[in-house]
Amino acid sequence: MNRPPNRRILLIDDTPSIHEDFRKILTPTVEHSVELDEMEAALFGTTTKVQTQAFELDSAYGGQEGLQRLHTAMQQEQPYALAFVDMRMPQGWDGAQTIEELWKVAPDLQVVVCTAYSDYSWEDLLLRLQAHDRLLILKKPFDNIEVQQMANTLAAKWDMARRASLKTIHLEQLVEQRTQALTLAGQALQQEIDERKQLESQLVQSEKLASLGQLAAGVAHEINNPVGFISSNLGTLEGYVKQLQQMLDAYQQAEEALPSGECLDQLITLRKAMDLDFLKEDIPLLIRESKDGIGRVTQIVKDLKDFSRVDNNEKWQWANLQQGIDSTLNIVASELKYKADVIKHYQPLPEIECLASQINQVVMNLVINAAQAMGPERGTITISNGIEGDQVWLEVADNGCGIGADSLQKIFDPFFTTKPVGEGTGLGLSLSYGIVKKHHGDISVRSEPGKGTTFRVVLPIRQTDKPL
Ligand SMILES: Nc1ncnc2c1ncn2[C@@H]1O[C@H](COP(=O)(O)OP(=O)(O)O)[C@@H](O)[C@H]1O
Ligand SMILES: [Mg+2]
Known part of the structure; x- marks a missing residue:
């Protein structure tokens, strides 16, 4: 940002002698400069000599040539701070058009319109160019100090504007950087919040499991005992029933050998009343279903035990x-x-x-x-x-x-x-x-x-x- 001040000036005028005059005023030899300084001191009452830096003056003798020089200067990154443009140039562009073209390429270029008389009224010119803040008017014949001061002031103005715009760009970059940092911080925060939420729900899940595990262990333990003896009793019962059935079959065969009489009649009535044949078929079925049921309960108890891991002494x-x-x-x-x-x-x-x-x-x-x-x-x-x-x-x-x-x-x-x-x-x-x-x-x-x-x-x- 700390570049030397821009002292580059472009002069566009179709009269060669004007170029000579400007060169004398703006790029004086040392004597010239001393002489001018003295004149300046006399005019503005300054006694301390202000060391003004020399200007670098480029010449163009028509609007198109001026624009060409401006292009080259911009390409070489050596922009002009200001341009003096003659208003009346009968060949090619006139001053107004030249200035328009120059500003298309370098909108920040400060411009001084030089004129003895113009084809426009000043109002028309200002209205056409729409840039009152970058445009000064210098009437011929020139006063040397007037030209020099215009150049000094406008060059300083160009520098200040350039510095302000660089600062703005720098500030915008800073804001952009900060915004990015904030966005990143926001994203990191959101990620942390999400992770925490997930951890929290995992914790809730684990706690639920832990408390249910204890409950399940208790229930499993309580149920395990009765389920155990119901299951083993059912097994024994099944055996007994089989034996009883064999016994009943034997009785039924013995029945045939009984002489008819009251005792036989009683047996037959009783057998029919209780539908012994059906019972013989149904009892094993009932026992089998009960065994299935208790098998399921045993499975659930086992699941519960696994779930609560009460029986767990497995090794890694x-x-x-x-x-x-x-x-x-x-x-x-x-x-x-x-x-x-x-x-x-x-x-x-x-x-x-x-x-x-x-x-x-x-x-x-x-x-x-x-x-x-x-x-x-x-x-x-x-x-x-x-x-x-x-x-x-x-x-x-x-x-x-x-x-x-x-x-x-x-x-x-x-x-x-x-x-x-x-x-x-x-x-x-x-x-x-x-x-x-x-x-x-x-x-x-x-x-x-x-x-x-x-x-x-x-x-x-x-x-x-x-x-x-
Ligand atoms: N592969 C799957 N496809 C569809 N649903 C599933 C699947 N796995 C689990 N589920 C659902 O999750 C539920 C819980 O599963 P689980 O804990 O194994 O219990 P269960 O199988 O005894 O119902 C199931 O009832 C079912 O609704
Ligand atoms: Mg399942």
Whole structure:
């Protein structure tokens, strides 16, 4: 910004002698300058000699040539501060047109119109040029000091305007920079807020799980006992009933050998009244249904126990995730058989440090959910995995019914299920969530209703902080 002041002047006049005069006034020899300084001191009463810098004067003898010089000067980044333009130039452009053309190229050029007489009235000229703040009028014949002072003042004015505009540009750049910094800070803040919100909701989720875990552990413990003896009693009962039936069959055969009489009549009446044949058929059925029911309760209790991890004394170990997936797929093969084809996209994976059977359980939940999401048509379940930095990822994608936006927020909640009683407990995903979090991993879901769902599990390869 601290350039030397611009002392460059362009003179456009068709009379060569005028150029000579201007040169004498504006680019004087040393004596000349001293002489002028003395004159100036006499005129303005200044005693201290002001060292005025010399001007650099370029000459043009017509409007077009002047414009050409201006172009060249601008290209060389040596702009003129001001131009003296003769008003009356019979060949080519006149002064007014020349000035118009000059300002098209350099709007900040200060201009002095030099004239003895003009083809315009001054009003017309000022109206035409519309730039009263850049235009001075110098009438011939010139007074030397007048010319010199005009040059001095206008050059200083040009410099000041240039400096002000540079400052404005600088200020605008500063504002732009600050705005950018503010925008960035705003974005960072928003990101932090989002992250916090997410952490908060994860915390809420973990706390929900923890308290439900305790509840589930208590319930599981309480139910486990009676379920245990009901189940074992049912087994014993089934055996007894079988024996009783054999006994009854024997009695029934013995019946035939009985002589007719009151005793036989009584037996036959009683047998018919209680419909013994039906009872013989129905009792084993009832027992089987009860055993199924209690089997389901046992499964739920087991899920609850897994969920609360009361029985959990599994050790951390290095395990091959793909082997785990494959063996889990074998276990659930019968569930998948009629519902979906499984496609595998495996990439070579390192072993990961994990609680292997719990990870298998996550895979099982995801795969069974995927199978259950299929409609009447056979679907596809795609299992892929890969490695990303110091983590491995696993995706289970299906082309089933998808999950609506309402449900999507709740699927990891314990006991949230959209499945009929007996088919879903609503524990699978919350259990999986807990397991993945325990591994310091992440589980997420993308779903499009009607199109399908993809669950993604990310697990660190190595556990740095293993919970017990
Ligand atoms: N792959 C899937 N496609 C569609 N819905 C799913 C899928 N996985 C989970 N869900 C939804 O999330 C709910 C909760 O799943 P989950 O916790 O495993 O419990 P459950 O399977 O016993 O219902 C399911 O009832 C179902 O609505
Ligand atoms: Mg499930």
